[in-house]
Amino acid sequence: DVKVTQSSRYLVKRTGEKVFLECVQDMDHENMFWYRQDPGLGLRLIYFSYDVKMKEKGDIPEGYSVSREKKERFSLILESASTNQTSMYLCASSLVITEAFFGQGTRLTVV
Amino acid sequence: AQRVTQPEKLLSVFKGAPVELKCNYSYSGSPELFWYVQYSRQRLQLLLRHISRESIKGFTADLNKGETSFHLKKPFAQEEDSAMYYCALHTGGFKTIFGAGTRLFVKA
Numbered sequence: 001d002v003k004v005t006q007s008s009r010y011l012v013k014r015t016g017e018k019v020f021l022e023c024v025q026d027m028d029h030e031n032m033f034w035y036r037q038d039p040g041l042g043l044r045l046i047y048f049s050y051d052v053k054m055k056e057k058g059d060i061p062e063g064y065s066v067s068r069e070k071k072e073r074f075s076l077i078l079e080s081a082s083t084n085q086t087s088m089y090l091c092a093s094s095l096v097i098t099e100a101f102f103g104q105g106t107r108l109t110v111v
Numbered sequence: 112a113q114r115v116t117q118p119e120k121l122l123s124v125f126k127g128a129p130v131e132l133k134c135n136y137s138y139s140g141s142p143e144l145f146w147y148v149q150y151s152r153q154r155l156q157l158l159l160r161h162i163s164r165e166s167i168k169g170f171t172a173d174l175n176k177g178e179t180s181f182h183l184k185k186p187f188a189q190e191e192d193s194a195m196y197y198c199a200l201h202t203g204g205f206k207t208i209f210g211a212g213t214r215l216f217v218k219a
Contacts, residue, residue, distance in 0.1 A: 004154075031205065033205075035209075040120065040211050041211055042115075042117075042197060042209040042210050042211040042212050043155075043197065043209040044209075045206070045207070048205050050205060056205060090155065092155075099145075099157055099160070100157070100207070101156075102154045102155040102156065103154060104153075104154045105154065
């Protein structure tokens with residue numbers, strides 16, 4: 001079974017803080033993704049990575065950056081957290097693009 | 112524009128009743144469509160994909176290119192089907208577009 005693990009289930013951060021969300025997968029997948037999930041908006045792609053040190057912007061990259069130094073780990077960074085970044089963040093990995101395996105999600109609250 | 116539309120935010124049916132979750136898409140190319148499901152307190156997971164033409168947990172979905180639809184159907188809903196369902200469109204490259212989701216509530 002593919003395991004995609006996000007480091008935190010819940011996070012509360014203050015406005016202006018730098019926030020790191022970590023994701024690890026154990027199936028040697030090339031592709032990794034970060035989405036945010038908001039009611040009424042579905043899932044929106046923030047960034048994806050198709051190889052170590054490779055990254056591409058998704059639909060809503062503003063205010064975020066990513067890091068992929070090792071194949072199994074993909075980090076999402078909020079450079080200066082703002083209240084409109086309060087959301088559920090989902091990490092996913094895939095071998096074939098069209099079947100993604102998701103982590104359990106991190107619910108981030110920015111106060 | 113590439114888009115996935117799920118017109119119902121919430122669908123409530125009685126146990127044993129048929130259920131249909133609607134999905135319409137907008138895409139000029141050859142679409143690859145999927146349904147994902149998220150049960151309470153569980154992670155989002157793939158339910159089915161149109162190319163496999165399979166039935167999973169009693170659910171089926173047929174791609175209708177003429178109507179640009181990929182509705183998810185089950186003839187007899189069960190309480191354990193209560194979940195959030197997302198229709199998704201893969202548009203090539205690394206891009207998958209998700210709909211806004213439909214919450215299905217199956218009443219006893």
